[in-house]
Amino acid sequence: MSSHPIVYSSDHTSAVLRTHGWRTAANSAAYLVPYLKPEMTILDVGCGPGSISVDIAKLVPHGRVIGVEYTAEPLEQARAFAAKEGVTNAEFRIGDIHALEFPDNTFDVVHAHQVLQHVADPVQALREMCRVTKPGGIVAARESATPTWYPESAGLKAYWDLQTRIAQLKGGNPHPGSHIHVWAQQAGFERSQITCSAGTWCYSTPEERAYWGGTMKERTLSSAFATIALDKGLATQEELKDMAQGWQKWIEDDDGWYAILHGEIICRK
Template sequence: MAVYTTDHSEGVLKTHLWRTAENSAAYLLPHIRPAMNILDVGCGPGSITADLAQRVPQGYVTAIDYVSDPLDGARSLAASRGVHNVTFQVGDIHSLEFPDNTFDVVHVHQVLQHIADPVQALREMRRVVKPGGIVAARESAALSWFPDNEGISAWEELSDRMGRARGGNPHPGRYIHSWAEKAGFARDQITRSADSWCFSSDEQRAYWGGSMGQRATSSGYSQVAVGEGFATQETLDLIAQGWKQYREDGQGWFGILHGEILCRK
């Protein structure tokens, strides 16, 4: 039931590996305690997972992804950091293979927008978290950039169209709290917040623009776009050129607003 429009190729993993607990889960960190048992859903290459595991030295982190592709890399990353209180395995967010009331925290980052039934996913996460525990979710809500860029505009339009056509919900951060209510959390159990990423320095533009340009030329994203008739190769070339222009422009700026929820059971 995943409707992901790309894969785990080099350009995709490059953007995911940049993510840390500090830049992607700061809203959750004040609630982490050393002996907690955490479930990280949609862990990808494990960079956030390893950070969380280091914060629970007397606890444990179980991490799942819907395919096995990134998990060997995630295990290697954790081992390279000396993190051993973690397990990586394949799992389905819509039907978690864990008993009720198992985890102190269930964390998910940029995953609900890529699945067929986010309410069912949150319902499952609520089921497996302990009474008094936390379900934490963070999703993109809006994009902005400077200067105007025809290629990036084409990328945004194509990505949105592909995601919706495949059953996803692009950039749902502004309303994920409404999904949480439908999943069974009372309104007064849900804390809402927002945070952002910004890529504007030479180093940040090289990383973000370079990895996004790679997605347009050599990833599952480009294969789906052309193979399923969403775009022509000319459109992908325009997108790649747009990211190149952004990367090379000293005034280039790209921002992403995220919506966040902490849900108490």
């Protein structure tokens, strides 16, 4: 295992896992899906509760998917979700993206979603992803870039400003979607090997606002976000409550709209 520090600024509380568990191949890895073939062997790095991993496993019925996460916390949920979905070609284990415990040239595809921004050395992570990918295989990554919302909200702006400060304080690289292709080049890929694209999440219906705003409100008050903010003196309890109220007002606004832009890369080895 590597000696890189853990810089993830969140945790695996129920609100965080609900956010991660909403993700599917369709809404979070559509740029990768056209490259998948039924017999492929795939590594999903930073798999969390396994929702994307299990979805991808369904698309490679004669292959297999291994999901790895730096901590065991979400992996039981991932295994339970795979069992619930009747997926038998997915497995989950602890692993470090900086030092993957697989031989060279093992996988047809190595995928990471919203992971590089949360690790100490994203370039080393991409080097490792490349190392365990077979010649002719694919390294795929998707990272958030810019969030935007309507209507204007001091509470939501304060939340994202604080979230960025916390991530930077922990040693992360928040919202790197616009330049992950540069990291890939630093990791050894030629520019001609990299295909860039962009995707979005958008929340605007009452159900979508309730889901997204509700989980973000809960995370504001009762997750590592709140603990770090208070412990480091980055925000007071009243300021966190104001941010949570900002999310609640956005949920209740019939015109509420929220979108996140993501940068995506397909890197051919």
